[in-house]
Amino acid sequence: MEFREFLPKRYPKLFKKTEKGIDNIVTGEIFEFVNIPKNEFKQDPMLMASMMTQDDLAVMVESSEGEYYLKGGSIMLAGFWRLKDKLNQPLYAIHTEGEVPKYKEKLMTPMDKFFLRQTPDKPVVRNNYFLQTDDDLAWSTSIGDENNEVVGWYTANEATDITKLYYRSERQSLRKLPLTGVTIFTIRTYFLPVTELCKEPYVPRRLLDGILSWEEDVQEYRGFAKFNNVLLPYLEEKAKEQEALGYTPDQEPVTYPF
Template identity: 50%
Template sequence: MIEGVDGQYYLKAGAIPLPGFWRLEDKFNMPLAEIHTSGNVAQFREKLQQGMERFFQKMMPEQAVVRYNYSIQTDGELAWSSSIGSEDTFGFGRKDARPNPSIENIHFRSERQALRRLPRSGAILFTIRTYFLPIIDIAQEPGVPGRLASALRSWPDEIVRHKGRKAYENVLLKYLDEKHAEQCANGLELNNSNTYPF
């Protein structure tokens, strides 16, 4: 991202080997705000835009910033989620995924996102490390099924739409609830601070 004469940051270079749900060619040369609004990021204008723009302007080269996100994907394809359509189909997103996939096809997708200002150019480098795990694997970890089900149920309506929960919620929540009940029946201690989930 490079600052333009108008003070906004524009996407001017990139390599996106694991986009999942978006294409670089659709976002190239867009300012930061438009990247997020064109992707229908929930609550961006109301809650995130001003703070994010100020944050970009104040970033210093000595200080990297790291954050994590998570979503659910309804197929096992890391590079591009084919359950939403082909990569050549512009405008599709998680909300368009084929409904009610088998539990074996549902994956937990998380990104470690790091931002750093480059000292010479002043550009902001945005790197993403994607973690992609089958739900049936992470649901074996103590406490994870109950915590994940609780997190998914806590999403406000805007996030539910943005993350396409309607496509997988019936299958996934039923499975997580069953696994949570099994863990509790087998002696899971919900307040045990020694249990660190997956």
């Protein structure tokens, strides 16, 4: 329902609000979900929502005990995790079973407080990054087949060719919706070869410094041992090439990228 109000106002050339839902003006798709019994829906509501936005979507719902659970989602480009493994799990289980470094020790309490204190007028955006040793956007096949019961970096071969390394970054946003009170977690994935990324000024040194700051548990979580022998020398070489041209850290614009 909140999509029905927001999308036509934000993108009037793409969407039109109708009596029963939303029409996509460009594709001709019709989404009907207003005053329609659930058993008469032509499409699953989560599927409809996913077809109205480019981002992957996850729905977090607060329980009567004040814990947030993943109750629904449309995840097409997860890369390293599967919705079926996380569905109906509380926040702490999603992160601890996923072996997120330092979640129990440092992140769990602040994360719980953040979710409880959310307000609709203050959405949050963050970005993360990973390195990938294959070029599959939807699922990183190097950690195993998506249908395997257990997957992990232990199945991946060590990288030998820098042109086969990929940089994966997610722009994630969280917002508590004003009408329902549920939290929508959106994920937009960006994916490109490391060799292309490193053509941008200042990036090789910045990426190298970031990777060298990883502690041992972060290295294990991100598969460091599978690509470090190829990636680190390459980043060092490209950083020195750029610095010889004057692209030194002290010259990087503070207002990057604009």
